[in-house]
Structures are given as structure tokens and as C-alpha cells.
Amino acid sequence: MAGNTFGKIFRITTWGESHGTAVGVIIDGCPANLELDIEFVQKELNKRRPGQNDLSSPRKELDQVEVLSGIFEGKTTGSPICLLVYNKDVDSSKYEKIKNLLRPGHADFTYFIKYQNRDWRGGGRASGRETIGRVIAGAIAKQILEKIGIKIFAYTKELGGIQIEKIDLNLIDKNPVKCPDELVAKKMENLIRDIKKQGDSIGGIIEIIASGVPAGLGEPIFDKLSADIAKALMSIGSVKGVEIGSGFQAAKMKGSEHNDEFILEKGNIRLKTNFSGGILGGISTGEEIVVRIAVKPISSISKKQNTINIKSMKPEEISVEGRHDVTSVIRLIPVAEAMIALVLIDHFLRNKLAKIDNILI
Amino acid sequence: MAGNTFGKIFRITTWGESHGTAVGVIIDGCPANLELDIEFVQKELNKRRPGQNDLSSPRKELDQVEVLSGIFEGKTTGSPICLLVYNKDVDSSKYEKIKNLLRPGHADFTYFIKYQNRDWRGGGRASGRETIGRVIAGAIAKQILEKIGIKIFAYTKELGGIQIEKIDLNLIDKNPVKCPDELVAKKMENLIRDIKKQGDSIGGIIEIIASGVPAGLGEPIFDKLSADIAKALMSIGSVKGVEIGSGFQAAKMKGSEHNDEFILEKGNIRLKTNFSGGILGGISTGEEIVVRIAVKPISSISKKQNTINIKSMKPEEISVEGRHDVTSVIRLIPVAEAMIALVLIDHFLRNKLAKIDNILI
Amino acid sequence: MAGNTFGKIFRITTWGESHGTAVGVIIDGCPANLELDIEFVQKELNKRRPGQNDLSSPRKELDQVEVLSGIFEGKTTGSPICLLVYNKDVDSSKYEKIKNLLRPGHADFTYFIKYQNRDWRGGGRASGRETIGRVIAGAIAKQILEKIGIKIFAYTKELGGIQIEKIDLNLIDKNPVKCPDELVAKKMENLIRDIKKQGDSIGGIIEIIASGVPAGLGEPIFDKLSADIAKALMSIGSVKGVEIGSGFQAAKMKGSEHNDEFILEKGNIRLKTNFSGGILGGISTGEEIVVRIAVKPISSISKKQNTINIKSMKPEEISVEGRHDVTSVIRLIPVAEAMIALVLIDHFLRNKLAKIDNILI
């Protein structure tokens, strides 16, 4: 039983391989009559495009989004929305020579074992290009969330061991490492250039914040907002850890420190602190949702590594050549945002049905 | 749209409130003809029971599992299995006096906002007693997994900031803190006694390991094994973070360090290191699955905290009295194991349908 | 992958066997704060109880509904509702002597083949007692539907070949055959007595009508209201056919006859005729929903039949003794109503999310 669908109400199914005809997404369950800003979708998509600056891979992927169904006269109709990007100028030749070598850190081995076949062309389904469908769907989710007052933003919190020291959200889009700290951004850029020369790669930590999320989202006991966020983010390739609010730091705190006290603010119940990261008992508190993910270093490195040739079943050395990024942190930022948007829209819709008063309107 | 069901093939639905008539679970999708060892189920259940030693809450919950359906002549029939534990000697009186106070760190506030009602009796649905259903179902899952050769064990890796220094799995069940390091276990026990006197609580880190997991489990793109593990564990109350393999440490590593090289061992492809934690591209590699969760300190503390009275809508102080544990780490160990067992059995069954050769047998 | 759950938002899972400890249902997704009339649930349950008059089986099943979870202070909390009926005075002895004989028309053979086991006690899971869970859940669904203005009623339209000639809904509950035609009811009663003497059984046709259903319910393309109704009703044991509106008669009509013309009535668009049975394109029109089901004669007959002994694997004769009904038509009426109620509440909730305007309220 395959698993290419995400969400219960706002359901997306992504499809497509890196070097196939196209990669895309079907959205089933987007409410009707949403005026769709397709340019915004394209802009979101552009954020994950490589070749945007000298720090990222010089590949030129045009990645033009096209609509095949579900939109009529600029609005969603309530029918499934099929959107895609055709894979242009696909060149699989550089992969051909390593088609029998398992690239360390990649999904080559596990896909081969699971399916007993091997789409060696650029990672096939396991390629980062699959996230195009997520970003497209996330960009549509964001357009609904905006109407509700929910904003999502993410940034590089740590890269190759270098951590930010302060946060100025205005800076995120002003440097190529999506870093909210100007000085640290420079250090990160320099590190990327260094690592590139070494033929190596680095990981980092992304922090994602959702503000304006109303209290009440999340469905006990298993579909807690926190649980679905963890799944959504851990489903992104390269993510090795997810934490919410205090996260792993909670392990070292006392209850008297960690418990967010309740206070009144303009007649509303608020939380004095936000160690819970906007979620208590799996349900949003109305405070900012704060999530962090650990991103492993990119697996494709030009440095030589030992591996196995699955044809000869003999050890062999591999050097993954080509124009690879040094880190996936930067390009995963829009993907992480998209996944959070998809979780929030789904839970916003689910929560609409929680109380009898709501449904009798 | 509620969310009390977990799993796609081996589906469990838990139900019941802390101070209601019973708490239980329905399992739909357990294969027929499994000889069920109900004593094993009871033993697993006993592990999460309070009052087992002087470190944990002295409450006496007998927690006797009973079977209502789905078992005939000692075997599963293929029909839904309903199992439950009746809530005996329930005393809600101590909760009555704080029924209008939001306990900091608890789900009181968010459930109240979400559902516009309040089951104030011991946490209601959000109580830790809900995990009884999970542990029962997990104990059945474990019986199938054992036939496949999969073993799951978990232990306290860190408690109140004290970390283990070595691992001897034989020790886990020999100390009340489920710690694989004898000396550190003593320190943890002492810390618990100290914190108890302070009327405070502590958190910690649990490590869960699954060995014998065949390569190939996990369903791209969204139902990756890692993603479903993250969801399963984050759905447990008090868990603030999940990491797999290298986890957050991955953020500081280089690709040349992090990539697990492929080697041959007795003709089989193996991974030289296991930074991936047994999962690559969301699919199991055949190596040990290694997961850690961060557990926040227990929210119920006798120390005074500020909160709001939802009836008067005025600030008030609260001291959560009663016989609470100092940490939930110990009692969450069998719960964490159960959730991993549920993920693995579900994915084992799902993977059975991945290849045409398998299904034509 | 088992299938004991029905519905997407208002989800029910039934469990339990005829001669097990209990039969019951979990409802997950019932909106919070519904004041539950448990006496109404019991009354609905009583309708399917045997032994109500001399025409039906003289077995005395008390069938007292009990609540295990999800209700607090008389209201639904939003948590899963577990309701059950304990099986009292269960006597499996009469089944013991035919435990190796496949009863013709029953599910004995197919369950045995599918699961390779045999719960021979009164049909086990395939027993009509399983419908207790459906009727309980349906009775809760009806309480919400009533608030929306939806009413569901069903009656015997044909029994053993005898058809009704007129319809007076007030009569349905005034005769033991649930027939809206007084004279025909008498004939049906006489026929039942005749057939009883013959040791045989008869089938019939039930018509179910839902009035007050708002236009717009049903989810293209696969979860059409008509499709889900068909599934719901065909999932009831003994049902061999389902038709909506014109049904099989449509096959003989011309488009100019069958098309329901649109007219204006007090400024509202209405359908002049209702051959569509209240559903067009899989979506409710606002007119009455009209459905019929064909019920086969009860399989348990005392007349001798040929069958196979699965132990000896030899032919043998069987006579199913005991106090069986002559027809299941009468006792399936509340079950059919319950299934329609479950489809309608689920689609009512689903439709709440169809339009952006609705969800931004």
C-alpha cells in the first residue's frame, strides 16, 4: 500500500520522477471558488529552483507550473486540481555511468531492495524534484491560510555548525542563505564556498514559524497537530529530526520552568511563555507555532566514497560528479513552509467539524 | 474530522477517558489465526502501571485487560478485536476543586477551546491512561513482529540532564529508571527523589531501537518509515522532539562523515556506519532502527503556578496535588515501544503488496 | 486490510460476534456538545429486537445499550464514543451439532475460506447481531439529522411477492410487518404464518425515504451520494439489489419521460418529477431521496438441504433448527434507516467543506 498522498481533507498526491516527463501534484479537497493567484504559485516554486546564485547549483531548471484541471475562469471549481512542471532539458547521461553504483546516503539501495527495480536517472522518484508538487500545493494552501490570518515563514537557524545569534525576519530574503542574521549569513556563505572546494557538503537546522494560527487546531489522539507536523517534515528527504517549541531542550528542564503559565491579555487567555511551541495536548494554543528540523548534509559529494556495484556485487569507489548544491538547507526552506501550510490548512478544515454549533450554521 | 485511529492496515482506534467506565482499543486488520498470548499483553500493560516502586506514583491501578471480541479459541479470527481495561476505584474528587482552573502544561485549555466543553476528571481523554489502548495493541503487534524476527526495546538515555555513559541492555529491567547504565541509574534515582521533595518534575530522553527489521519497509513519498515513526512518537503526550539516527547532530556533520558507506558482509550489502539510523529515503535499510524522543517534564507539579479560572475569568494560583510521578519518561518507555511496534507491523504488511512477484504467490 | 469502518468524517467501527461477550460500535467524529438522547437510541435498538410479536422469532434478546466513553454530563465531548450491548444468556449448544456443516445461503463457507477458521457460534461476526452497532450509531446520527430537518423512514414495500398498493405512513408502526397499506399488511402476516409452517422463508423489498435533505450533498466522482448509499445498503447481509428513484425501471424509459424538468416553486428551483430519486450527478437535488433494496429470503430454514461437512469433506443433509424469523425484511428496516442516516450525516459534514465561503465563516 503506497503512500503518495498527504492530508485528509485537503489531500495532495504528488507524482513524477526527476528525469521523467513531468512532476506534479493533484489536490483533491481544495474548497471551490478560491481565486487562485497562479503567479504566487510560480514565485513560491522559484524559491526552490537551483541556480539562483553562485552558492547553489548552476543547473537551470525553468520549472514553469501549468494547470491541467480544476480551475475555471481563475477560480477553483471544487474538482481535483492537477498542476505540473514538465521536466525540460533532461540529461541522464552523467547518471548512466554510475547506474550500478549505490550512492551512499541516497535512497538508491532501499528503493532497489523494496521495488526490485532501479530508476537510476537522477534519483527517480526519490529526487528532490518531487518536492515541486509539495511547493505548488503549499502555495495554494498558503493563499487560503492568508485569508484566515495565518502566516508561515522559515529560515536557516544553523548551517554547518554556525548558529544565528539574532533574528531580523526582514533579512531572510536578502541573503542567499535565507538567514535572519546579517553577520552570520556572511559566515555561512563563506563556509559554503569552502566546503564546495573540498568537494564535501554540510547540513543545518531550519526553523519554521506559523503565526496567526487560531487555538483549537489538531485532532486527538493520533492526529495531533504536533504529530502531523512531525510526519509532514520528516517526510522531506534529508530531515533527521523534528522538534517543537522547547524540543530536545525540554529534556533538561523542570516542570516549573517548562510549564507555560496562563495569563489574561485584553480579556483573552494567553500563554506567558511559549515552551510548548504553540501546541498543548496536540492542539494549537493560539500562540506562535515554532518548529525546527535537522537537515543532514547533502549525500551527493564529489569526494570518493566506498560502495557496492549491484551488478558485479563487488566493492567500488564512487565520486558523485555534477553540479550539486553544498547544502539542501536553503532549498528545503520553501518545502518546509509548504508542508506546514499543508498541515495547517488540513487541520483548519478538520476543526470546522469539531463542534455541533459549527456544523448547524 | 477526528483522529483516534492509527495505522492503515493494522488499524487501531483507542477510546475512553481517565475517569470514564473504561479505556480500550479496537484493532481492525490483525491477520487471522494468530495465537494470542494474552498474558504477554497483560505483562506489557503492567510496565506502564504506576505504583511499581517508590519512585513512581503510589496509585494502584490494577489495569486488567479484557477481551470483548475478535478472539475465538485463543486465536484471532480476522474480525475486529476489542480489548479494554475497566477504570476501577475512580475518584474524581481531588479534580473537582480545580475543575475551573487551567493546569499549566496540560491540555485543559486547548481541549476547552476546541470542543467548548471540559471533562475535568483527571484529564479526561487527554490523560495518560489513554495510552493503555496503545500498549495493548502494541503488545499484539509485537507478537507478530517476533515471528518475523523484529525486536524492539527502549530505555532512558537521559533524565533531568543526566545522560547514560554506557549501554548494557540486560540492565534495563533491573532498575526502576529503565536505564542501561548501572551507575547512572543510581544518580537518576537520587535525582527523582530530590525533585519530588521540591514538588517539581523533570524530563528526559528515551532511545528506542528496533533490530531485525528487514530492508524495504516504508512507503514513499509521504508515508516514509521515518515520517510515520515521527508521527507515532510525537502523538504521545509530553513528547517535544523526535530524531532518527544522527538526528540533530546531522546538522553539524559533513557529507563525507555522515554518508554511510556500503560494504559487503557475507555476500550481503550492509552499511558500514548507521548515521541514517536504519532508514534511507524513508525505507528501512536492514540495519538497526535508532530513534530518540525528548520528553518534557510532567506538567502536574505541586509547586504553585499562575493560571486562569475559566469560570470567573480571573487569574488564580494553582497547585496540582495528588500522587503524581516526577517524570513520565519511565512510564512512556512501553508506550514508545508500542508505537514503534504499531508502525513496524503496519509497514511490514504494507510492504507485502509492493511488488508484483509477492502478490502473485 | 479489513473493512469494519464506515464513513469518512462521522466514522463508525462495529465490532463483536453473535455469541461473544458483547457487540458494539465506536463512533469517531461525532461533533462535540450534542445532547444525547440515549433513550431514543434504546428505542431504535428495540425495533430490530426479535420476539416483538408472534410473527418474529421468539428469542428474547434484551439488548440494553451501554455507554463506555465519549459522553460527559449528557453531551458528546468530541472524543470517540464507545457503545455496546452485552450478549446475555448466550446458548451456543444448538450450533454445536452443526458446527462442521456449511449452512446454505450463509457466510459459513466464505468466512472459513477467507480466514481459515470458523466461529460456528450463531454466525459469529456474520450474524445479524452485528447490526446492533449500526443501529446504535444510526440513532445518534438521526439526532443530528433531525436538527437539520432531515427525516428518514422505511417500510415493507413487497414481501414474498405481495406488493403494497397504497402508502399511509402512519400505518407503518401499527402492524407487525411495517407495511404502509393496511389490507396488504394482513395478507403479508398470513403469508408469514403459512411459510413458517412450511419451514421455509421469504424475501421482500424495503423502500427507504429521506425527506428534508438539502441540495448539494454528495462528493463527485466516486463518493457520490448514490454510490455511498448503494455501498451502505449492500453492506447489509441479505441485500441483493439497490435502486434509486426510477431504478431498474429507468432501463425501459425514454429520456423525454425520465428527465425531471426544472420548475420554479415560490422562487426556488424544484424538480417537477422525481425519477432521479433525489440525486442528480451523485449530488442531492433537495427532493426526497427514494431508495429500494431487495432482501433475499432468510437462509436459516428448517427444510432439509444438501451441504458439505467440512470435517469429513462428505455431503450431508442439514436442517437449521431453532427459532428463526421467516423473513429478515421487517428487522432490517431499522438497519436500512440507520445506514441511510450514517451516509447522510457523513455527507452533510463533508459538504460543509466544499466552498471557500463556508470555511471562512
Place this chain on the structure above:
Amino acid sequence: MAGNTFGKIFRITTWGESHGTAVGVIIDGCPANLELDIEFVQKELNKRRPGQNDLSSPRKELDQVEVLSGIFEGKTTGSPICLLVYNKDVDSSKYEKIKNLLRPGHADFTYFIKYQNRDWRGGGRASGRETIGRVIAGAIAKQILEKIGIKIFAYTKELGGIQIEKIDLNLIDKNPVKCPDELVAKKMENLIRDIKKQGDSIGGIIEIIASGVPAGLGEPIFDKLSADIAKALMSIGSVKGVEIGSGFQAAKMKGSEHNDEFILEKGNIRLKTNFSGGILGGISTGEEIVVRIAVKPISSISKKQNTINIKSMKPEEISVEGRHDVTSVIRLIPVAEAMIALVLIDHFLRNKLAKIDNILI
């Protein structure tokens, strides 16, 4: 919550509108390594194409299937398969003049009410062209079913009131009305020509037979094979009734007539008769599955009908011009076959997980 997905394991999601860019389908859950005969898919698709003979609509729809993902080197990879047909030479002009008129019998009214928008171009999503996705997916399902030994065929059993008198399956593809009775086929053809002159339309009955279905398919209690077949077929536009085996005739039979006795045939348990239509207790018996559907007359007729103009909200007459078929019976035959194929493959896969012995292989 939308409903464009069918199946649990072999899941298809259709998308696309009649006059949009394309119509297509995503299949998620097709086992890996199936050698795909894409020409067979095209041939199946051709069966539902109009303009095949003088009896059907003279529209020329080329309907060339294209693969966008999920196939590599001629085999399924286990990843989602996206297949589509681009809508060529789409001309919406004839629909433009009736864009404000509700066509009687069509889904215009209900889609408009449900979604508050109107894709007036040729039925939009409610068009028969949506079935292209179903036929494509069904053609892939059939390729797996064939390996198991399951064959599905369907034919016209009744058209405009004319019933077949005998069945010669070899004749089905030898006449334009897909009728297994040569003489009756001629009468049907003549009737179609007559009705065409009248500007009217007719309905009929399709019988679908699946042979070679192993015993054991179907999942109690709700996902019975019969229930899922009913849903699958009732989800096809124009279908007003579904019956299995004896169907509505069962209502007139006695238990002693209807019960299929068990007999031994070459050591195997078989059913002497097949009134159950191959399904007992919702599970396949191993005998032929026999299903019939009632198809209403096509709604698009050139005869004048009364309707409402939704812009002026005034009554108006409508004559649906264009090159419409006289009956949808013929073109629905491949669609009905496809839906049965989809149900059978899904249940075949589901049944693989029913027994512990199967899963421990």
C-alpha cells in the same frame, strides 16, 4: 471533503474536465515490476470512444493515452502512475448558448448548488469524459487480474425494453450494441435508429460477469465485495440500480429456492446454483460474479423540455443540440468492466493480508 479517489490499496484518483486541457488518472499502489502493455490500455480506451459506428455519436475523439510517470523501461516502478488524454479540438461554442440553462437529467443544477460555480463547457467534471481515467486504470488492473486468472466481460442485456433471449459471448464484439444475442442485437440497432429520429434517448441493462475470481475476496463488515461493487457501479453517471446474482428477483423467492446448496466437485466445495451471484456474506465464493446495472436514458435529447434559466431565474425551453448518443449503455460497458476490475484488484490485494500464514511467507 472531496471524493475523487477510489480503492484502498490500488488507489486511483481521476481528474480533468470535458473541455479542460486533459483528463487523466493517478494510480497509487500498483505493484512494482508489472510489465505494462500500453497498447492494451489504448484498446480498452478505444472501446468507450464515440464515433465508432453509425449508431453512436459522430464526434471524433482521438483519446490517445500518454504516460507522465511511474513507468520505467516498460515496467511499473512502484511510484504513482500518471496517465492522461489531452482534450483535442475542444469546441465549447455550442454549450455557450445554453450556459445559463439547467439541462434536465444532467448534473448542472446540483453542481451549481454544491459549488456555487458553473463549468458550462460540456458538463465539465460531470462529463462522461471523466470515465477515461477509470477505463485507463481498469485496463491496468485487468493486466494484473489476467495473471491471476480473472476475466471480466460485460454486455447489453436489455436496451429500450428489448431483452436478450440467449447468450453467446463470442458475439459481444461483433455487433455495435455489444449484445450476445444476434437477432436481438438487430432489433436493438433498429430501435436506436428510430429513437434517434425522435430526438429522444433510451436506457437499458448491462450485465457484468467476472470469472476465475478466487473464493475469499471481500472484507466484512462494510467493505464487502458486494458493497464495494455496488458503490463502484453506482458511481458511474446514469446508473440507477445495481443487483447481484438473483438481485431484485430474490424478493420473490423462498429460502428453499434461493439458498445455493453446497456440493463436492473434484474434491472442491462448489455451489450447485448461483443465486448468490458469486458472493456470500460479502465474500466471493469462487463461482462467477454476476452483476447487473440499470442505465437511465441519456439526458441530452433534442426534444424540447422545460427548464430554468439560472441568470434570469425564469422558465425557458431547452433543446440540447449536438451529436449525442441515443443511449449510454454501449459506451458504459467498458466503464462498468473497468470499475469491476478496480474493485477486484483492490480486494485481491487486501485479501493477501487476511491470514497470518500469508504474511509470514
